[in-house]
Amino acid sequence: MKKIIISAVAKNGVIGRSNGKIPWHSKEEFQHFKNTTLGFPALMGRLTFGTLGKPLKGRLNIVITRNNKLSYDFTDLKIFNSLHSACSFCEKQNYDKIFIIGGAKIYGQAIKIADEMIISEMDFETDGDVFFPEIDENVWKIKTREKKDGFEVLFYVRENIEN
Numbered sequence: 345m346k347k348i349i350i351s352a353v354a355k356n357g358v359i360g361r362s363n364g365k366i367p368w369h370s371k372e373e374f375q376h377f378k379n380t381t382l383g384f385p386a387l388m389g390r391l392t393f394g395t396l397g398k399p400l401k402g403r404l405n406i407v408i409t410r411n412n413k414l415s416y417d418f419t420d421l422k423i424f425n426s427l428h429s430a431c432s433f434c435e436k437q438n439y440d441k442i443f444i445i446g447g448a449k450i451y452g453q454a455i456k457i458a459d460e461m462i463i464s465e466m467d468f469e470t471d472g473d474v475f476f477p478e479i480d481e482n483v484w485k486i487k488t489r490e491k492k493d494g495f496e497v498l499f500y501v502r503e504n505i506e507n
């Protein structure tokens with residue numbers, strides 16, 4: 345099972361604001377996110393789920409929290425207390441891939457264990473105080489780039505240490 349990070353990142357590394365908002369609106373980037381993730385589990389931090397307000401359609405939504413008492417009244421949503429336990433669950437369900445959709449705290453942990461990253465590099469810098477973690481170029485290699493309207497999609501793979 346491939347663990348894939350997906351994120352939209354401004355040129356200065358900003359992914360959001362601490363009020364929970366993403367400081368831009370790109371219909372095409374949203375469509376790319378939807379087309380890519382549809383049908384697969386979407387793992388996210390509790391704060392990111394809070395910004396969505398309701399589950400993403402057509403995907404099993406998995407919310408990560410340390411709060412054992414957290415519950416939501418939604419179908420298509422599961423809650424786990426760690427990224428590890430969420431990944432183990434998905435592995436047992438025989439998913440080919442899962443998407444880790446943010447936010448910064450979850451990306452910071454997932455970047456150590458993910459197999460691939462699909463990063464929409466937006467064409468601009470913007471104000472914000474939530475950042476994507478540093479990408480170690482010794483570990484992550486860009487395999488393809490795809491130019492879109494207002495952003496570029498970078499496909500990263502974790503470099504196999506033996507290669």
Ligand SMILES: NC(=O)c1ccc[n+]([C@@H]2O[C@H](COP(=O)([O-])OP(=O)(O)OC[C@H]3O[C@@H](n4cnc5c(N)ncnc54)[C@H](OP(=O)(O)O)[C@@H]3O)[C@@H](O)[C@H]2O)c1
Pocket residue numbers: 350351352353358359360361362363364365366388389390391392393395408409410411424425426427445446447448449450451453474
């Ligand atoms: N541009 C993009 O692609 C993109 C994508 C997603 C989000 N965002 C932005 O990112 C921001 C949110 O990111 P964030 O870093 O503040 O929050 P986050 O990563 O969405 O959620 C953090 C929460 O996840 C839970 N958590 C984190 N690590 C955990 C662990 N090891 N075990 C159990 N639970 C854990 C905790 O929930 P509890 O407090 O409940 O324990 C923590 O408070 C927003 O501004 C959002 O708009 C941007």
